Amino acid sequence: MTPVKPKIARVLAGPAEVAGFLVELRAAIADLRSALLEESALVEAMDLRALPEAQTKKAEAANRYRVGIETIGANATIVKAHGGSGLARLKTEQAALAPIMERNLAVLATSHAVAEGLIRGAVEMAAAKRAPQGYGAAGQALSPPLHAAGPIVVSRSL
Numbered sequence: 079m080t081p082v083k084p085k086i087a088r089v090l091a092g093p094a095e096v097a098g099f100l101v102e103l104r105a106a107i108a109d110l111r112s113a114l115l116e117e118s119a120l121v122e123a124m125d126l127r128a129l130p131e132a133q134t135k136k137a138e139a140a141n142r143y144r145v146g147i148e149t150i151g152a153n154a155t156i157v158k159a160h161g162g163s164g165l166a167r168l169k170t171e172q173a174a175l176a177p178i179m180e181r182n183l184a185v186l187a188t189s190h191a192v193a194e195g196l197i198r199g200a201v202e203m204a205a206a207k208r209a210p211q212g213y214g215a216a217g218q219a220l221s222p223p224l225h226a227a228g229p230i231v232v233s234r235s236l
Contacts, residue, residue, distance in 0.1 A: 087148040093160040096153075100164035103146035107171050110139035114182040121189050 090096050113136035120129050150157050157165065212220050 087145060087152045090149070090153040090156050092156075096157055096160040097164055099146075099149065100157075100161060100168055103143070103150075104164075104168055104171055106139060106142035106146050107168075107175055110136070110143050111175055111178055113139045114178050118182045118185045121185050 088099075090099055113132065117129070117132045117136055120126075120132050161168075214220055
């Protein structure tokens with residue numbers, strides 16, 4: 079995943095600029111919603127090859143959304159004064175985004191837990207093969223068999 083260059087909030091000067099900004103922020107919310115749904119679908123389908131591109135889209139959309147929210151905070155007075163129906167639509171779309179974000183986080187947490195469980199299971203199986211199988215005549219643990227499993231190597235590239 080390529081890093082997203084951080085952007086900073088801008089200053090809004092008048093009603094037309096506020097209206098244009100609210101349209102841009104609503105577009106960022108739509109892009110973020112789309113990216114979250116795409117990422118969730120890819121993770122659920124276990125399509126790991128397409129995931130980095132989807133994560134890049136999500137990071138870019140999330141950055142645009144973050145900058146938009148910071149811009150609203152920096153220009154709260156003028157946005158409240160001139161936002162009107164655009165601000166009301168923005169709040170509605172923002173409320174609709176919350177359950178999509180929650181679902182995406184749940185899908186990612188579940189996939190993380192499954193992957194962690196698989197790796198833990200593989201390590202336990204390998205460790206069981208290396209564990210002593212009994213005790214010798216002198217009461218000492220027997221050495222592991224020669225064909226016991228060696229170290230595990232995990233490749234992150236597919």
